[in-house]
Amino acid sequence: GQSLEQPSEVTAVEGAIVQINCTYQTSGFYGLSWYQQHDGGAPTFLSYNALDGLEETGRFSSFLSRSDSYGYLLLQELQMKDSASYFCAVRDLNQAGTALIFGKGTTLSVSS
Amino acid sequence: DTAVSQTPKYLVTQMGNDKSIKCEQNLGHDTMYWYKQDSKKFLKIMFSYNNKELIINETVPNRFSPKSPDKAHLNLHINSLELGDSAVYFCASSQGDRGGYEQYFGPGTRLTVT
Numbered sequence: 001g002q003s004l005e006q007p008s009e010v011t012a013v014e015g016a017i018v019q020i021n022c023t024y025q026t027s028g029f030y031g032l033s034w035y036q037q038h039d040g041g042a043p044t045f046l047s048y049n050a051l052d053g054l055e056e057t058g059r060f061s062s063f064l065s066r067s068d069s070y071g072y073l074l075l076q077e078l079q080m081k082d083s084a085s086y087f088c089a090v091r092d093l094n095q096a097g098t099a100l101i102f103g104k105g106t107t108l109s110v111s112s
Numbered sequence: 113d114t115a116v117s118q119t120p121k122y123l124v125t126q127m128g129n130d131k132s133i134k135c136e137q138n139l140g141h142d143t144m145y146w147y148k149q150d151s152k153k154f155l156k157i158m159f160s161y162n163n164k165e166l167i168i169n170e171t172v173p174n175r176f177s178p179k180s181p182d183k184a185h186l187n188l189h190i191n192s193l194e195l196g197d198s199a200v201y202f203c204a205s206s207q208g209d210r211g212g213y214e215q216y217f218g219p220g221t222r223l224t225v226t
Contacts (some may be wrong), residue, residue, distance in 0.1 A: 030212055030213070031212075031213055033213040035213070037153075041219070041220075042202060042217040042218060042219050042220055043155065043202070043217045044217065045213075045214045045215065045216070048214060050213075057178075080131040085153055087155065088215075091212040091213065092157060094119075095167050095169065096165075096167055097143065097160045097161070097162060097165075097167045097211075098143060098160065098162075098209065098211030098212040098215075099145060099157040099160045099167070099169075099197060100157065100212075100213075100215065101155070101157070102155040102156075103156055104152070104153070105153045105155075
């Protein structure tokens with residue numbers, strides 16, 4: 001089967017850097033996605049890594065190591081508004097089509 | 113201007129009732145989905161629908177049925193509601209193979225079954 005593991009909670013202070021790790025198990029692999037979800041809100045797409053290495057988008061970066069079945073989301077210059085849940089996700093290979101399987105999410109709390 | 117919209121936002125109903133949730137996307141996407149998010153925030157695919165092809169997660173009870181009148185709409189009908197159906201239901205859409213990583217979610221419908 002497919003599964004993703006990520007820490008349940010991470011805390012940090014404003015201005016700091018935080019890394020949210022994700023390890024995955026899957027028989028086939030297309031790439032690793034990251035989504036952000038604020039309390040009461042909808043998941044929103046942040047980034048995607050299909051190849052090894054770092055992808056940078058503003059304050060957020062995402063890294064993938066296919067050989068280690070591991071990726072992380074790096075958030076820099078943390079702001080209070082970054083307090084949210086972050087989910088890693090892979091393509092669901094148990095079905096045809098393009099559904100996603102999500103990790104259980106990491107709740108990030110940013111304090112002042 | 114809303115890309116993916118759902119109605120209603122909140123739905124409170126009693127066990128045994130039948131209810132529907134509507135979803136519309138104005139992004140021109142070719143695939144739509146329904147996900148269920150439980151109280152522990154675990155997001156799980158229920159259905160995906162592409163070009164009249166319905167793909168059903170085998171764990172979803174047959175009390176749940178998606179209906180798509182056209183490419184921009186995917187509604188969710190739930191019969192004989194149970195307490196365990198209480199959750200937030202998200203509609204999402206995507207285009208082409210990008211759906212395998214980039215999906216656009218609606219605001220969610222919080223269903224409470226009493």
